[in-house]
Amino acid sequence: SLGHVLMDEIAIRRALIRIAHEILEKNKGVENCVLVGIRTRGIYLAKRIADKIGEIEGIPIPMAELDVTSYRDDVSNEKTKEQHQTFTSSFIQDKKIILFDDVLYTGRTVRAAMDALIDMGRPKMIQLAVLVDRGHRELPIRPDYVGKNIPTSKLENINVSLTEVDSDDQVVIKQQ
Ligand code: 5GP
Ligand code: MG
Numbered sequence: 001s002l003g004h005v006l007m008d009e010i011a012i013r014r015a016l017i018r019i020a021h022e023i024l025e026k027n028k029g030v031e032n033c034v035l036v037g038i039r040t041r042g043i044y045l046a047k048r049i050a051d052k053i054g055e056i057e058g059i060p061i062p063m064a065e066l067d068v069t070s071y072r073d074d075v076s077n078e079k080t081k082e083q084h085q086t087f088t089s090s091f092i093q094d095k096k097i098i099l100f101d102d103v104l105y106t107g108r109t110v111r112a113a114m115d116a117l118i119d120m121g122r123p124k125m126i127q128l129a130v131l132v133d134r135g136h137r138e139l140p141i142r143p144d145y146v147g148k149n150i151p152t153s154k155l156e157n158i159n160v161s162l163t164e165v166d167s168d169d170q171v172v173i174k175q176q
Helices: 009-027 041-057 108-120
Strands: 004-007 033-038 063-066 096-104 125-133 145-149 156-161 170-175
Touching: 004 009, 004 145, 009 041, 009 125, 009 145, 009 170, 033 041, 033 108, 041 063, 041 096, 041 125, 063 108, 096 108, 096 156, 108 125, 125 156
Parallel strands: 033 063, 033 096, 096 125, 125 145
Antiparallel strands: 004 170, 156 170
């Protein structure tokens, strides 16, 4: 099935503009802030927000990519901790990190991301931004910035399309 469209291009753009403003309001600017996108689509969301914040504030905000596959407790038994990071410990040391992902579900990916970051250095703070919170948390993790709360059943799946890697900007709910 094609599924049901929950966010179109305009809705996604508006949500990201709102989140950019919320980040600026909560942090009173972006001094000492860095954006970290969880691959794959979290990276593109972080890049879009970085562009927006750059437009609004007139100063660039540093951004980096994080791959947490090897830190997932339920994905990898052998914690090889092979990373595809684009940054070193000085990038996050004493910084306020705003972590980005497309969909928040059990919270295990975010926990893994926090593990990876804290292994590298000592951030001053970590905040979380997601395009979609679909519920069903298994860990005490909540996002600071949410594009849209979409209550789901565990049998449903949220399809996030972003033009950087997909044919369009769209959030669709589907039965698995
Ligand atoms: P969690 O680790 O919180 O269980 O799941 C979040 C991670 O899995 C995110 O990186 C997200 O990309 C992916 N994910 C979990 N559920 C969905 C979903 O319904 N749709 C999409 N697109 N990704 C999901
Ligand atoms: Mg993901």
